[in-house]
Amino acid sequence: xxxxxxxxxxxxxxxxxxxxxxxxxxxxxxxxxxxxxxxxxxxxxxxxxxxxxxxxxxxxxxxxxxxxxxxxxxxxxxxxxxxxxxxxxxxxxxxxxxxxxxxxxxxxxxxxxxxxxx
Amino acid sequence: xxxxxxxxxxxxxxxxxxxxxxxxxxxxxxxxxxxxxxxxxxxxxxxxxxxxxxxxxxxxxxxxxxxxxxxxxxxxxxxxxxxxxxxxxxxxxxxxxxxxxxxxxxxxxxxxxxxxxxxxxxxxxxxxxxxxxxxxxxxxxxxxxxxxxxxxxxxxxxxxxxxxxxxxxxxxxxxxxxxxxxxxxxxxxxxxxxxxxxxxxxxxxxxxxxxxxxxxxxxxxxxxxxxxxxxxxxxxxxxxxxxxxxxxxxxxxxxxxxxxxxxxxxxxxxxxxxxxxxxxxxxxxxxxxxxxxxxxxxxxxxxxxxxxxxxxxxxxxxxxxxxxx
Amino acid sequence: xxxxxxxxxxxxxxxxxxxxxxxxxxxxxxxxxxxxxxxxxxxxxxxxxxxxxxxxxxxxxxxxxxxxxxxxxxxxxxxxxxxxxxxxxxxxxxxxxxxxxxxxxxx
Amino acid sequence: xxxxxxxxxxxxxxxxxxxxxxxxxxxxxxxxxxxxxxxxxxxxxxxxxxxxxxxxxxxxxxxxxxxxxxxxxxxxxxxxxxxxxxx
Numbered sequence: 001x002x003x004x005x006x007x008x009x010x011x012x013x014x015x016x017x018x019x020x021x022x023x024x025x026x027x028x029x030x031x032x033x034x035x036x037x038x039x040x041x042x043x044x045x046x047x048x049x050x051x052x053x054x055x056x057x058x059x060x061x062x063x064x065x066x067x068x069x070x071x072x073x074x075x076x077x078x079x080x081x082x083x084x085x086x087x088x089x090x091x092x093x094x095x096x097x098x099x100x101x102x103x104x105x106x107x108x109x110x111x112x113x114x115x116x117x118x
Numbered sequence: 119x120x121x122x123x124x125x126x127x128x129x130x131x132x133x134x135x136x137x138x139x140x141x142x143x144x145x146x147x148x149x150x151x152x153x154x155x156x157x158x159x160x161x162x163x164x165x166x167x168x169x170x171x172x173x174x175x176x177x178x179x180x181x182x183x184x185x186x187x188x189x190x191x192x193x194x195x196x197x198x199x200x201x202x203x204x205x206x207x208x209x210x211x212x213x214x215x216x217x218x219x220x221x222x223x224x225x226x227x228x229x230x231x232x233x234x235x236x237x238x239x240x241x242x243x244x245x246x247x248x249x250x251x252x253x254x255x256x257x258x259x260x261x262x263x264x265x266x267x268x269x270x271x272x273x274x275x276x277x278x279x280x281x282x283x284x285x286x287x288x289x290x291x292x293x294x295x296x297x298x299x300x301x302x303x304x305x306x307x308x309x310x311x312x313x314x315x316x317x318x319x320x321x322x323x324x325x326x327x328x329x330x331x332x333x334x335x336x337x338x339x340x341x342x343x344x345x346x347x348x349x350x351x352x353x354x355x356x357x358x359x360x361x362x363x364x365x366x367x368x369x370x371x372x373x374x375x376x377x378x379x380x381x382x383x384x385x386x387x388x389x390x391x392x393x394x395x396x397x398x399x400x401x402x403x404x405x406x407x408x409x410x411x412x413x414x415x416x417x418x419x420x421x422x423x424x425x426x427x428x429x430x431x432x433x434x435x436x437x438x439x440x441x442x443x
Numbered sequence: 444x445x446x447x448x449x450x451x452x453x454x455x456x457x458x459x460x461x462x463x464x465x466x467x468x469x470x471x472x473x474x475x476x477x478x479x480x481x482x483x484x485x486x487x488x489x490x491x492x493x494x495x496x497x498x499x500x501x502x503x504x505x506x507x508x509x510x511x512x513x514x515x516x517x518x519x520x521x522x523x524x525x526x527x528x529x530x531x532x533x534x535x536x537x538x539x540x541x542x543x544x545x546x547x548x549x550x
Numbered sequence: 551x552x553x554x555x556x557x558x559x560x561x562x563x564x565x566x567x568x569x570x571x572x573x574x575x576x577x578x579x580x581x582x583x584x585x586x587x588x589x590x591x592x593x594x595x596x597x598x599x600x601x602x603x604x605x606x607x608x609x610x611x612x613x614x615x616x617x618x619x620x621x622x623x624x625x626x627x628x629x630x631x632x633x634x635x636x637x
Contacts (some may be wrong), residue, residue, distance in 0.1 A: 088277035515615035
């Protein structure tokens with residue numbers, strides 16, 4: 001029982017990670033692959049934030065009458081990672097738009113064949 | 119109680135992820151991704167990471183959905199059924215997942231204060247940063263001061279990503295002959311948007327300068343301010359928006375933000391400290407720290423605002439051009 | 444003490460309205476009645492819940508922020524519902540009466 | 551106690567809205583579910599602040615109250631595009 005209480009957070013993270021991973025390798029559509037990549041990315045965020053949590057702790061902003069704070073370091077890493085994540089997602093989406101323009105499709109198996117013609 | 123809420127939220131998150139994997143309508147996938155972002159922000163609040171939740175809220179609701187919808191309007195809505203074999207990917211995923219779950223059993227238990235992560239630098243940040251930096255928000259202290267060099271790198275990455283998108287898609291050309299666009303028939307929408315856009319910009323400024331005391335800071339403020347202009351462009355049309363905030367100006371602003379950040383570092387360099395060591399910026403070290411943090415947060419805010427908005431302009435101009443032809 | 448009781452009542456009634464709205468999302472027959480269920484009960488639930496929370500504060504900055512959230516939600520949420528209903532109408536979603544008529548003439 | 555119960559009620563509303571978004575008759579129903587989800591997110595953040603006795607995190611609820619709107623408008627705009635170019 002205590003195993004479940006101690007680890008369920010990490011297990012859900014692994015599940016989300018694998019859902020994202022599956023979308024990345026199994027989906028044919030490039031936009032869907034990018035959504036999968038984002039799901040994977042968010043699962044990593046949740047993993048970090050879970051590790052920073054202290055039971056009975058509070059948000060790391062000094063306030064009266066609070067003695068335990070959660071670990072602020074993972075928060076810093078993930079805060080910047082989210083903004084960088086959306087910026088890199090934008091680059092990925094821009095690449096998809098260019099692929100659509102060059103090949104006329106965003107389905108992976110369709111433009112793979114066209115590659116040999118060029 | 120917090121554990122129960124956490125469990126319910128995680129459960130909903132898992133269901134949403136499954137929906138994203140199995141739905142074929144890409145529009146629905148993007149919509150569900152919006153819900154996914156809401157849920158992860160709620161989980162961050164529940165796990166005490168308010169600053170992270172703030173960022174996820176601003177980014178998820180304001181930017182990423184808009185960008186994905188812009189891409190969909192260019193690439194098409196429906197995912198084609200594939201003759202792909204799904205068995206092999208499933209096998210790979212299940213194996214990897216099983217290995218990872220086996221791996222988690224060696225991790226220290228969730229939330230235990232004795233965990234190794236909490237024994238190292240975190241103690242110093244929690245105990246000393248309010249005195250050393252003088253700010254109640256430890257996340258801002260660590261972000262802008264202790265790990266300032268890291269954040270400079272992140273800002274540069276956002277800047278580089280904006281350059282990448284612009285070189286792939288190109289900035290919109292300023293058409294003087296404004297094309298009729300926008301949600302012309304939605305009168306109520308236009309009136310409410312006029313009321314709400316100034317409020318969003320005002321709130322962005324509050325987040326920018328209140329980030330030292332509560333949740334918030336340059337990253338969030340930049341995204342929120344960009345979201346205000348995005349709302350303007352969506353309701354009144356892109357040509358009007360590019361006249362208000364010109365794409366050329368954004369290019370200059372994006373560079374200016376990074377320069378302001380790096381310049382603060384160089385200034386502290388010349389005043390006799392280390393790179394990004396704000397203690398020397400004023401006579402009193404704590405005042406110097408505060409000045410330095412305000413400056414670099416401003417730099418971050420300007421760069422993020424300009425980068426996010428020019429990325430949006432690039433996508434939106436492609437979408438409008440395609441639909442007008 | 445009285446304030447807390449009033450706050451409790453407001454919260455419970457608000458939660459009830461929120462639940463009925465969500466139930467109506469499934470139960471009502473056509474899209475426009477569902478918009479009605481979702482948006483009207485959503486607004487009244489939000490008003491009641493936030494009033495209940497305001498009564499729990501010491502009427503300081505927190506209360507002011509709650510008022511802000513309430514005002515913003517009341518500005519944006521009905522507008523969004525209105526725009527959505529309008530788009531649905533333009534996009535050719537039929538009302539219940541129209542689809543009934545159609546069934547009658549067809550049959 | 552009442553706060554906790556309200557939290558659970560709001561969470562179940564969110565679960566219903568999610569179910570609606572997953573299984574919708576029309577696209578507009580899906581958007582309706584998501585709009586409801588967004589409003590309830592702002593409410594739940596406020597409730598959670600009170601539950602953990604740190605109600606000063608309402609700034610996040612303000613973000614949702616203001617920004618949630620933008621996603622909705624983007625969706626409507628997207629439909630305007632696909633309606634004119636798709637058919």
